[in-house]
Amino acid sequence: xxxxxxxxxxxxxxxxxxxxxxxxxxxxxxxxxxxxxxxxxxxxxxxxxxxxxxxxxxxxxxxxxxxxxxxxxxxxxxxxxxxxxxxxxxxxxxxxxxxxxxxxxxxxxxxxxxxxxxxxxxxxxxxxxxxxxxxxxxxxxxxxxxxxxxxxxxxxxxxxxxxxxxxxxxxxxxxxxxxxxxxxxxxxxxxxxxxxxxxxxxxxxxxxxxxxxxxxxxxxxxxxxxxxxxxxxxxxxxxxxxxxxxxxxxxxxxxxxxxxxxxxxxxxxxxxxxxx
Numbered sequence: 001x002x003x004x005x006x007x008x009x010x011x012x013x014x015x016x017x018x019x020x021x022x023x024x025x026x027x028x029x030x031x032x033x034x035x036x037x038x039x040x041x042x043x044x045x046x047x048x049x050x051x052x053x054x055x056x057x058x059x060x061x062x063x064x065x066x067x068x069x070x071x072x073x074x075x076x077x078x079x080x081x082x083x084x085x086x087x088x089x090x091x092x093x094x095x096x097x098x099x100x101x102x103x104x105x106x107x108x109x110x111x112x113x114x115x116x117x118x119x120x121x122x123x124x125x126x127x128x129x130x131x132x133x134x135x136x137x138x139x140x141x142x143x144x145x146x147x148x149x150x151x152x153x154x155x156x157x158x159x160x161x162x163x164x165x166x167x168x169x170x171x172x173x174x175x176x177x178x179x180x181x182x183x184x185x186x187x188x189x190x191x192x193x194x195x196x197x198x199x200x201x202x203x204x205x206x207x208x209x210x211x212x213x214x215x216x217x218x219x220x221x222x223x224x225x226x227x228x229x230x231x232x233x234x235x236x237x238x239x240x241x242x243x244x245x246x247x248x249x250x251x252x253x254x255x256x257x258x259x260x261x262x263x264x265x266x267x268x269x270x271x272x273x274x275x276x
Contacts, residue, residue, distance in 0.1 A: 089210075
């Protein structure tokens, strides 16, 4: 089966798994289903398994088409922690962009917001660890970058592969817009999330590509993106949020100018052996 078809199978499994848990929760939230209290509590609690869909789909699809060797290869890319200088890019790109946009907004006259997380410095590393393992990076990056982008870039340019994987990632969140949540992403129009996942997805694919296919690098970048949005109230300021979109776009332009759209690495495509 071709790489593209494998990605289709992966996406169908990822969406089916996640939406199996999210859609009923959305129906309850919209008063379209009077579910038993036990079901309500399960879906509304921390044990809702919806976020794990991409990881589950990546492992299942890899096992079906690549066997145990493929699964081991995928998991090894999640443990590829020798990133060299790319540690700095993974750790600092999103804090600089998100913090910088808020700083520019303040310089342009926006009021200085409260920073409740900074008042509790001990909570900052705890929040980062929680986010890394339980709030997106681990659940998602093996799927969107480690599986979808990895397979699509063998058929398409890396830019097109990154865009497609990012759009899959963005639309995957759709049911969450119908469930009351504290996350600010879901309390704004959906186009904001889709534009963000598109631009951020290209940046994460760039980190992944330049670290030899390290899912770990993408997870670190994703964790710093989520963590920065928790620590810095940038998205709560309309001016800062618009500036942030501009900075994301400038970052993508820089990547394409410096590293090229073909591989996002500045190098010619290498011969790649499919491992899943």
